[in-house]
Amino acid sequence: MTNHTIYIADSRIMSEVCDKSVHLVITSPPYWQLKDYDDIRQIGFYDTYEEYINNLNLVWKECHRVLKEGCRLCINIGDQFARAAYYGRYKVIPIRTEIIKFCESAGFDYMGAIIWQKVTTCNTTGGASIMGSFPYPRNGILKIDYEFILLFKKPGDPPSVEKEIKEKAKLSTKEWNEYFAGHWIFPGEKQNKHLAMFPEELPKRLIRMFCFEQETVLDPFSGSGTTSLAAKNLNRHSIGYEINESYLPVIKKKLGTEQVDIFTDFSIKIKKPKRDIADYGQKINQLPYIFCDKIKFDKKSDPRKNTYGSKIEAKKKEKVKYLRLRHVIAPNIIELNNDQTVKLIGIAAKAGMETEAMKWLEDKLKGQSFYLKSDQSECDENNNLLSYLYLKNKTFINLHLLRTNLVEIDESLPFKYHKKFKAVQEETK
Structure with missing residues (x-):
C-alpha cells in the first residue's frame, strides 16, 4: 500500500x-x-x-x-x-x-x-x-x-x-x-x-x-x-x-x-x-547565501506581447496581440508603439525608391492595427525583430509592398514564402 x-x-x-x-x-x-x-x-x-x-x-x-x-x-x-x-x-x-x-x-x-x-x-x-x-x-x-x-x-x-x-x-x-x-x-x-x-x-x-x-x-x-x-x-x-x-x-x-x-x-x-x-x-x-544580481537582469518588454511561437500562458488559446506604428525607419524597417523595431521579412530597399516605399508604408499602417508572425530566424544581426506583418483584415503587408515594385526581395536570409515572393516580383517587372 x-x-x-x-x-x-x-x-x-x-x-x-x-x-x-x-x-x-x-x-x-x-x-x-x-x-x-x-x-x-x-x-x-x-x-x-x-x-x-x-x-x-x-x-x-x-x-x-x-x-x-x-x-x-x-x-x-x-x-x-x-x-x-x-x-x-x-x-x-x-x-x-x-x-x-x-x-x-x-x-x-x-x-x-x-x-x-x-x-x-x-x-x-x-x-x-x-x-x-x-x-x-x-x-x-x-x-x-x-x-x-x-x-x-x-x-x-x-x-x-x-x-x-x-x-x-x-x-x-x-x-x-x-x-x-x-x-x-x-x-x-x-x-x-x-x-x-x-x-x-x-x-x-x-x-x-x-x-x-x-x-x-x-x-x-x-x-x-x-x-x-x-x-x-x-x-x-x-x-x-x-x-x-x-x-x-x-x-x-x-x-x-x-x-x-x-x-x-x-x-x-x-x-x-x-x-x-x-x-x-x-x-x-535568513538564507545562508543570498543571490545578488549585479547586472540587475530583467525584461525590457512583456514576453506575452510576442510569443515567437512558444506557448507562454496556461489558459485557453491566446488572443492575437495587435500593435500600432510609431514611425517608418526604412522601406523594410519600422518602429512599433511598444518600442520594438521590426524588419519586414523578404523585403529589401530598392535604389532610388526609398522615399516612395517609406511613404507607402506610412500610408498603409498609420492608424491601423496589425499583428506579426515570425519565420525561421527571429532577429537579424542588428537585433531587429524579423516578421511578417498583417493588418487586422489579414492583408499581408510584406507581399503587398513587394507588388508595388518600390522594393525588391531580400535574398540575405531564407524564408518560407520565397517562391511566392519571387513569382510576385516577376509579375511586376
Whole structure:
C-alpha cells in the first residue's frame, strides 16, 4: 500500500512535511519569465532574475530540511535563452550555476549532472530556435534542446534497508549503464494541460537509481503530478506541492483518483492547508547565501506581447496581440508603439525608391492595427525583430509592398514564402 498526498500550497514553506522524513526529491522548477503558470503567487514569471533565484532558494532550503541524511535532491533545469527583443541583448542564462552555489551553501554535496538531450521541435523549453546570423557565420545561436538534471546529496549515513527490499530494487547491468550514464536521450513530454511537463521516464529512472520501495518521494513543483505517478507505479509513497489549483483535474486524472476503492493498493489525498500570509522577503534574508544580481537582469518588454511561437500562458488559446506604428525607419524597417523595431521579412530597399516605399508604408499602417508572425530566424544581426506583418483584415503587408515594385526581395536570409515572393516580383517587372 502506498500513500500519495498533493498539497495545493506554496512549497517555499512545506511545514506539512516533517524534518528528515523524505528519501528522495525530484523536481523541475518553473521557468524564469518564459512560462506563465497562471497564478500571481508563482515563482518566475513576474520576478526579476534576482527575485526568481532567491525564491527558488527558499524551496531548496526546505528540501534540505525534509530530506533524510544520505539521500538525494534531483533538479531538472535547463539553460535559458534571453531574447534580445525582451532583454535588450542575446544571452544564455545558466540558472543551474546559482542553484548549485546555493545548494552547496545550504549543506548539500553536489554530485554532478546528467545532460538530458531531448527530441524536440524548434520551440524549445529554453526558448531558442533558429536564430542569429543564419545561414552565415559569427553570430549563430545554439539551439537549447537539452536540459540538466542536477544531483545533490545530503551528507550523513543513509537510512538502513532490509535485505529483501534491497534485492527487489536491484538494477540489471544494462539498466545501471543506461541510468548512470552522463547523457540521457529520450523525448520530452507533449505540452498540453500543463505547460512544462517532463515525461514519466525521467522520475522513473531517478526513483530506480536513488530510493527503495515504500520510501517517500517529494516533488515541490508537482505540476501535472508526473513524479507522483512514477512513484505510485514503482511502489513508493509520494508528496507533491502545486500552487495552482486549476491543475487538480489533470493531477487527479493522471493519478487515477476515480479508480481508488477497497481493492486498490494506493491512497490519494488532496489537501489545501490554510496558511498565514508569509513574509518571503524576510525568509530570504535568513538564507545562508543570498543571490545578488549585479547586472540587475530583467525584461525590457512583456514576453506575452510576442510569443515567437512558444506557448507562454496556461489558459485557453491566446488572443492575437495587435500593435500600432510609431514611425517608418526604412522601406523594410519600422518602429512599433511598444518600442520594438521590426524588419519586414523578404523585403529589401530598392535604389532610388526609398522615399516612395517609406511613404507607402506610412500610408498603409498609420492608424491601423496589425499583428506579426515570425519565420525561421527571429532577429537579424542588428537585433531587429524579423516578421511578417498583417493588418487586422489579414492583408499581408510584406507581399503587398513587394507588388508595388518600390522594393525588391531580400535574398540575405531564407524564408518560407520565397517562391511566392519571387513569382510576385516577376509579375511586376
